[in-house]
Amino acid sequence: MSKSITAKDLNVYYGDFLAVEGVNIEIAARSVTAFIGPSGCGKTTFLRSLNRMHEVLPGARVEGQLLLDDDNIYGPGVDPVTVRSMVGMVFQRPNPFPTMSIRENVLAGYKLNGARMSKSQADDIVEGALHGANLWNEVKDRLDKPGSGLSGGQQQRLCIARTVAVKPEVILMDEPCSALDPISTLAIEDLISELQQEYTIVIVTHNMQQAARVSQKTAFFNIAGTGKPGKMIEYAETSTIFNNPSNQQTERYVSGKFG
Amino acid sequence: MTSPGESHSPAKPTDQSGRQEPGTNALTSADSGGVMGDRVFSGVALLSGVAILVTLAFVAIFLSFNSVGAVYREEEGLILQQFLEYAYPLVIGTLIASLIALVLATPVAVGVALYISHFSPPRLSKSIGYLIDLLAAIPSVVYGAWGMSFLGPALVPVYGWLHQNLGFIPLFAGNPSQTGRTIFTAGVVLAVMILPIITSVCREIFIQTPKLHEEAALALGATRWEMITMAVFPFARAGIISGVMLGLGRALGETMAVALVLSPGLLTASLISSGNSTIPAEIALGFPEAPPGSVRQAQLIAIGLVLFIITLIVNMTARWIVNRHKEFSGAN
């Protein structure tokens, strides 16, 4: 498990609007990579292009190549459904399925494979995934209660458990803590550090301390002005980005001088 | 409508003057217009609620009062038995016709609504939605005429075939109708008539499925259909039931179309021979010949009351089904 990601000259458009231009990046397997940058610079847009989730939005399309290990996910005949089962995604707002119990939520993605499983197999998967998301002890007595009854932080970890249960190669996270309190945020950050041993993780964050805490490498995105395309300005070791960036825009952003 | 608007305009000056006058508490006087509007609105809401209940009560009282003659006679005393023997074939006929309509219409309506909300290109979905809504604008007498003179005859060979090949099933036993004016034809006509209401309720609710949950499903590697079963249907469940119940309500009460299509007769299990009748059709066909104040009229009003009660039960059942899984509805 766990694959590397390579983008080659990737452009993302919404209709005629070029939202992200010319991204070249290599993300190693079993690592945490943070995307930082001001609002509207295309972090979400680029992240969604990593598992073809942008295709859900009307008019969104991609030019260029995106390799998962050596396979281009935009190659002819590639089914976005296959891509998404290998590249999972955790969203900004926790979104467990409201009509499903905690247990059903964890199994939701797994069941899509269509594999028949016995009750005890299902129990193992649920327990494993919830352990993996550091949620087991909190919910083990109420697995049949609705997932929407949990706190925001627990819901987000439930969403991570649901993603992990599918056994993806890569997990994408779009500001997963922006709707959470500091304690829940720390719980998720701890979890990310653990998940890194098995998965390639890409996380968008507005919180620079968070990027510094969880990631090994950081990519800084910026936008020249409204209506202009977002670009990846600098990509380096996280410590380099925060202490010794080579680009002036990065320096201004991480030192908080950005308007 | 006008009073909240009128009372709102003087609210602004009070806001400003409230600060200058030392005696008044700014917190008590602020936004008195809004408070007034709230009161007026809750009053109007209460009034409409009461009005609906009163109307319902009047209908129920009228029906009960006038149907006494059907179950009680001076000479014979209580004749409930006799009335039930008269009413039960009509009740069953009504339920059969409505059930056929529901079974045929619901999958089509859900399918069309799904196509409009999640599959068709936006421009096409508009025109399909418009077309379906047009179906609702056709008067029921037109449906009746269509069922009687076109659909019925067109179904005659189908009934013949069903009888020949599946005649051993009681539903297709008996003499196949030569005019096609059977309870099944009536059910098909009813299905077409309730299609628009179910479709538009379903479409509305499908469109409202939170993007959040659709994306959650897709990001797990769901196909579009799997996404629909994971995110759209669970979200829309209560809405689909409401739509179906609205359709059922219409099918139960539909008079003109059934009266025209069906050539009524005694209760029979066969769907393909003439026979059976429904309550609304019985009332429509019988009422002109029933002298005012007669026992026959009381009988017809009494089965009207029975229909009223059936519809009430249907609606309450629907509500119960909708509420049963409230904890999982995502409303919390």
Ligand SMILES: Nc1ncnc2c1ncn2[C@@H]1O[C@H](COP(=O)(O)OP(=O)(O)O)[C@@H](O)[C@H]1O
């Ligand atoms: N669904 C969409 N349709 C059209 N334009 C969009 C859509 N989503 C985002 N954009 C535009 O793309 C640009 C990048 O947005 P986004 O990726 O959300 O930025 P970020 O996540 O960095 O804040 C913005 O200019 C935004 O207005």
Ligand SMILES: [Mg+2]
């Ligand atoms: Mg974003």
